[in-house]
Amino acid sequence: MTTRTGPPAPEIRHVTVVGCGLIGTSVALALRAEGVRVTLADHDPRSLSEAVRMGAGLALAAGEPPADVVVIATPPSTVAAVLRDAQARGLGAVYTDVASTKGRILSSAELTGCDMSTYVPGHPMAGREVSGTGAARADLFAGRKWALCPGPATALLAALTVTELAALCGAQVCLLSPYAHDRAVAAVSHAPLVLSAALAARFAYTREGADVLALTGRGLYDVTRVAGSPPELWIDILEHNAEAVADMLEQVVDDLAAVGAALREADGSARWGVVADLLVRGNLGRELIVDAYARRAPAEGVELEAA
Amino acid sequence: MTTRTGPPAPEIRHVTVVGCGLIGTSVALALRAEGVRVTLADHDPRSLSEAVRMGAGLALAAGEPPADVVVIATPPSTVAAVLRDAQARGLGAVYTDVASTKGRILSSAELTGCDMSTYVPGHPMAGREVSGTGAARADLFAGRKWALCPGPATALLAALTVTELAALCGAQVCLLSPYAHDRAVAAVSHAPLVLSAALAARFAYTREGADVLALTGRGLYDVTRVAGSPPELWIDILEHNAEAVADMLEQVVDDLAAVGAALREADGSARWGVVADLLVRGNLGRELIVDAYARRAPAEGVELEAA
Known part of the structure; x- marks a missing residue:
């Protein structure tokens, strides 16, 4: 105690x-x-x-x-x-x-x-x-x-x-602080939801969807889980945190656009630096996310964190 | 049987x-x-x-x-x-x-x-x-x-x-067909991995990471799960399916950039059409993904699907 x-x-x-x-x-x-x-x-x-x-x-x-x-x-x-x-x-x-x-x-x-x-x-x-x-x-x-x-x-x-x-x-x-809170939730919650929705949206309205989705596995299922969240609520949330979410989305878009461009380049091992860099950073970030998630276990008492 | x-x-x-x-x-x-x-x-x-x-x-x-x-x-x-x-x-x-x-x-x-x-x-x-x-x-x-x-x-x-x-x-x-296969796995597996990595990468190398991640929940955990995959294997996979993955990433980037731009616009309810459209398409796509995932249950016999 x-x-x-x-x-x-x-x-x-x-x-x-x-x-x-x-x-x-x-x-x-x-x-x-x-x-x-x-x-x-x-x-x-x-x-x-x-x-x-x-x-x-x-x-x-x-x-x-x-x-x-x-x-x-x-x-x-x-x-x-x-x-x-x-x-x-x-x-x-x-x-x-x-x-x-x-x-x-x-x-x-x-x-x-x-x-x-x-x-x-x-x-x-x-x-x-x-x-x-x-x-x-x-x-x-x-x-x-x-x-x-x-x-x-x-x-x-x-x-x-x-x-x-x-x-x-x-x-x-x-x-x-309200500012720190809004930046943090943009990063851990609001921008991830938009990303998840942008991926899931690729499977809406497609005639070939069913054939493609026959090969789906748990990866796509997990990445798109939060894309099932209610739009009416999230439009309101995103409106209230527009700037912080836009900052985060733009950083992600920069990385994705760089990888897309690298994949388009003529063969050459140098271009794989861009892809390798993103995947390695992804591994590092994922480790920290897993650690933080694991620390979320119930604890007694009240913790006050100044920020 | x-x-x-x-x-x-x-x-x-x-x-x-x-x-x-x-x-x-x-x-x-x-x-x-x-x-x-x-x-x-x-x-x-x-x-x-x-x-x-x-x-x-x-x-x-x-x-x-x-x-x-x-x-x-x-x-x-x-x-x-x-x-x-x-x-x-x-x-x-x-x-x-x-x-x-x-x-x-x-x-x-x-x-x-x-x-x-x-x-x-x-x-x-x-x-x-x-x-x-x-x-x-x-x-x-x-x-x-x-x-x-x-x-x-x-x-x-x-x-x-x-x-x-x-x-x-x-x-x-x-x-x-090999072509249909490669397009399908780009959509359900390879592009989702790059997206997941691009999100997880935002949490690598950040001094403030720990404070931000204190607020993490299952959403971020799920969206970034596949970002923990081994880079050396995935560089190889992405190299072999570069064009199909680039096509998919570019479509996702278009949607994300449009939402980012809408979030930057001066207040006005019209701009929320862009955000609402993505979230609604995300809901639709997610429904199809959930259906496809549910159909993945074990079944007897061998199913041959021409495509």
């Missing part, structure tokens, strides 16, 4: 989750499993009633006392408006969100006049290639990182409360 | 495998499990003795009677020379190889004066991201496709014999 220094963890007894999709309902299920009272809201009554049926909590009723934490689990482009509305209604003492990008949401929240002292921007690093309420799982965050990106005005107690919420879900918090 | 029409399957009692890497040793192990006598050769005495220790067969001795089939499991660039040498030594009645490309090997074999009537170019669609003798498994080909690309001079009996060999390994044969 890791010894935790600093103030004791704030106690969380009641959480309101706004948005009963994959992430919101999974947070609710994880909290319910820890005995937390959960109230739920969603603009789609079917998602709400499905989440209630799954045991994720009760529908938020008018006149409910404020929750210890309000978790906003709606698409990135809606977070600032939902936050402002929730704060205006006094739904909770502390607010957090789970959107995949942070920089632009933080600016929008400031610009729309949200109370920035009680808002702790967050992003649990977990997901599935299937979406929707029905795909939610109580253990979705077990052993995962949960990024928190507090702004300059965020109160310490608010940050500690959301850290406790992440811990109740089985995740480990890491602290990042 | 599928009823097979045509001549009865030729009986295979003795096979010689030249090249005791992952594929050659896996073929040998699969055949040994079916009671076939296997003799082994490799220019590296350590690989040879490791394969013998694993029970893949006995080392090929001088004066051995010709095998029913000789399986050439050496890198693509060496196949034609190894085939010519094996035929000159009278090592077998029928010859096949397992290289990932077919067109250029077939031309080289013709140009170097091989007997094309007893040679059946082949390619079992199986592999692992780890290579070498020790990674071999008797069930590597179970339920997999095994492409055969006979040339105009290939004798029917030779093709039937290699079809039986593939069936003994648990695989299903599909017949393809």
Whole structure:
């Protein structure tokens, strides 16, 4: 057991989750499993009633006392408006969100006049290639990182409360600046999804597709797994992290174009330097990715990483 | 049980495998499990003795009677020379190889004066991201496709014999022209490997790599899995299928560059058409890939697909 220094963890007894999709309902299920009272809201009554049926909590009723934490689990482009509305209604003492990008949401929240002292921007690093309420799982965050990106005005107690919420879900918090967070997720998540989609797209609309795909193996299956993710959600995510994703894509395109050109050159062993260089760098990068993935195993205590 | 029409399957009692890497040793192990006598050769005495220790067969001795089939499991660039040498030594009645490309090997074999009537170019669609003798498994080909690309001079009996060999390994044969084969594997295997390497390469040599990779999830892990493949083998494969791989890479680069440019554009909902189009095509392609992968389950009998 890791010894935790600093103030004791704030106690969380009641959480309101706004948005009963994959992430919101999974947070609710994880909290319910820890005995937390959960109230739920969603603009789609079917998602709400499905989440209630799954045991994720009760529908938020008018006149409910404020929750210890309000978790906003709606698409990135809606977070600032939902936050402002929730704060205006006094739904909770502390607010957090789970959107995949942070920089632009933080600016929008400031610009729309949200109370920035009680808002702790967050992003649990977990997901599935299937979406929707029905795909939610109580253990979705077990052993995962949960990024928190507090702004300059965020109160310490608010940050500690959301850290406790992440811990109740089985995740480990890491602290990042919104900028560092957005660059990192562009690299490990958003740009890889675009790459995966660009490869999978080659197999759409092709008459010969079936013949070609008869020879498919696990390689193509794995490389294109995230290409099955819901476009409507990802258009929103990519819009919110456009610059960082574009930077990463352009670097990948440079490498691919160089290899393509090398493959077109007339025979000559020198041109193979380009191909060998990419494959060797690919091996090195893959080793680091495998190491990082292996370190993702569940650990006790809460880890705070300044960045 | 599928009823097979045509001549009865030729009986295979003795096979010689030249090249005791992952594929050659896996073929040998699969055949040994079916009671076939296997003799082994490799220019590296350590690989040879490791394969013998694993029970893949006995080392090929001088004066051995010709095998029913000789399986050439050496890198693509060496196949034609190894085939010519094996035929000159009278090592077998029928010859096949397992290289990932077919067109250029077939031309080289013709140009170097091989007997094309007893040679059946082949390619079992199986592999692992780890290579070498020790990674071999008797069930590597179970339920997999095994492409055969006979040339105009290939004798029917030779093709039937290699079809039986593939069936003994648990695989299903599909017949393809060398050109169609090479385009198909560029699409489902070779270009995806280059893409995966280009993404993984972004995480090599970066000081900030560790911080960024702390947020990694299964998406990046899956997309970069094949980037761990051995560069020396893949340089050889890409050299042999350069044009088809370049065609595929250029199409992917076009899509990625268009999305990169759209992400750079000033705000405007029209530009999101480019991003949405790619993500939707990615979804469609992914569906077809998942279907094709699911159909890869083991099936009885031998399937012959003309293409």
